[in-house]
Amino acid sequence: MKKSAFIAAAFSLIILLLALPNPAYAMHIMEGFLPPAWCLFWWLASAPFLIAGFLKIKKIIRDRPEAKMLLAFAGAFIFVLSALKLPSVTGSCSHPTGTGLGAILFGALPMSVMGSIALLFQALLLAHGGITTLGANTFSMAVCGPMVAAGIHCLTRRLRIKQWICVFLSACLADLCTYVVTSLQLAAAFPAEHGGMILSFFKFAGIFAVTQLPLAISEGLLTVVVFNVLSVYSADDLCTLSVFSRREA
DSSP: OOHHHHHHHHHHHHHHHHHSOOOTTOOSSOTTOSOHHHHHHHHHHHHHHHHHHHHHHHHHHHHOGGGHHHHHHHHHHHHHHHTOOEEOSTTOEEOOOOHHHHHHHHOHHHHHHHHHHHHHHHHHHSOOSOSTTHHHHIIIIIIIHHHHHHHHHHHHHHTTOOHHHHHHHHHHHHHHHHHHHHHHHHHHHSOBTTTHHHHHHHHHHHHHHHHHHHHHHHHHHHHHHHHHHHHHHOHHHHTTSHHHHHHTO
16 A cells, blocks of 8 residues: 555545534533633643644754644544544533644644644534633643653653553543543532532543543554554655654664
8 A cells, every 4th residue: 555545545534534423512621611710721721832832843844844744644633533522521521532643753742732723623613612611622632631642652662562552552541631631620610519629520530431431442542553554654754753763772
């Protein structure tokens, strides 16, 4: 299979997934659900990572222009996976995130930008999430998730664990981290009357876990497959990426 055939197949899969029916209530934290003070807080918390991410992407494009296609593919991967949702806690949902793949290839910071762009398009075009809650959704999915993925991948590679296990753990735990943070965000905004934020967090996290655990495992396995395909059929584009130069070390 040639690289062009792989790219065509990948974009065909993206179009197919986008054509699948999606309930209108399947969202990230939806528009208007968080109090204004918390919306502002999460916007401010996400801003430094977005700025650093833009600078990192600029550096990648300047130093590795051949990686533009791969960066775009990582962004499309995030958009497609995070658009596939299952209704969960009131005002939110469970879904894959797709940020693990990009974090493995490019690091965590660029994914803060790619993830926020995907979230923005979903809010504007698919009624998933919202503008006021974009900061909160960005922080959980595009900041914390990729940081966990990049950290786990770096650690497991240093321990010389098999590549597919490294990729699986990175993507799976990034997905789970996103929903731990989302549970914290909801618990902070809506503490329980008796038990406060701690009890509220365990309630939200417990409900999320029912749907999120199998989704995280599935995302980990899918990311392994995609990563292996990229490593075989896009070797020319990936040869300058540090993760691939380390793979044979």
